[in-house]
Amino acid sequence: MERLQKIIAQAGIASRRKAEQLIMEGKVKVNGEVVRELGVKASANKDQIEVEGIPIDREEPVYFLLYKPSGVISSVKDEKGRKVVTDFLEVEQRVFPVGRLDYDTSGLLLLTNDGEFANYLMHPKFKIDKVYVAKVKGIPSREALKRLQQGIRLDDGKTAPAKVKMMSIDKKKQTAIVRITIHEGRNRLVRRMFEAIGHPVMKLKREEYGFLNLRGMNPGDVRPLKPIEVKHLRELAVTKPS
Incomplete structure (x- = not known):
């Protein structure tokens, strides 16, 4: 038996906090009965649980x-x-x-x-490190990379400090390979960070996620x-x- 909001969250219907809100709004039923209390427990396998009229089909997590x-x-x-x-x-x-x-x-x-x-x-x-390797146009200066390390102001706010390491440079092609570690998940964040220092990303790969x-x-x-x-x-x- 598990708390109802946990079962709803694990089914991918909503976050646990949103699931709690749905319960309090009377939008969740267990075996045909509306549930409005957050302490109610149920069995994902034995009980019939509905969210806004749609039955939850609980699958084995993968x-x-x-x-x-x-x-x-x-x-x-x-x-x-x-x-x-x-x-x-x-x-x-x-x-x-x-x-x-x-x-x-x-x-x-x-x-x-x-x-x-x-x-x-x-x-x-939850600040989980994500490591990217970027091929960028031009060769960023130490000062430019330091701006990324300290956090850089974008349209949607300042970025958190990043770990940055120059991996290699190609003076002939005027490109560089830079490794950057961030923990934020904003849209196209790495690309926007490099654009902000004047070195657009040509190629980007996420190599690590946590461990x-x-x-x-x-x-x-x-x-x-x-x-x-x-x-x-x-x-x-x-x-x-x-």
């Missing part, structure tokens, strides 16, 4: 790591018929990406059907997360300072 290729949409479907990340998985469960990588960005992406797990990882207060990496994988490869990895991700999220 967790995957995908090496997303460039030119793929971080979604479960695309109106234009373009390839999406779920095309790389042949599973019965209705999985979805945890966060997103831009269409033209490659790298490590997690997919799951566990809504509560996804909400933990994506919540702004996870892409070693031994090629674009398009997918593997299930090990139970110990799922456990560590949960611990990493909930123990990080807000």
Whole structure:
């Protein structure tokens, strides 16, 4: 038996806080009876749970790591018929990406059907490091990279301090490879950060997510997360300072 809001969150219907709101608004039923109290417990497998008239079909939680290729949409479907990340998985469960990588960005992406797990990882207060490698136009100066390290002001606010390391430069082609570590999840953030210092990104790849990496994988490869990895991700999220 689990609290009703937890079951709803794990089913990917809403965050736990939103689920609590739905319960208090009388939009959740258990075995045909409206529930308005947050302390109610139920069985996801034995009880009939409905949210706004739609039954919850509780699936066994699954967790995957995908090496997303460039030119793929971080979604479960695309109106234009373009390839999406779920095309790389042949599973019965209705999985979805945890966060997103831009269409033209490659790298490590997690997919799951566990809504509560996804909400933990994506919540702004849980500061999980994400490591990107960017090929940029021009060769950034030390002063430019220092601006990224200290945090740079964008249209939607100042970025958190980042870890930045110059990996290599090509003086002939006037390009550079830069490794940057951030923990924020704002839209196209890495690209906007480099644009702000005058060095647009030409190619971008996310190589690490927390302790996870892409070693031994090629674009398009997918593997299930090990139970110990799922456990560590949960611990990493909930123990990080807000």
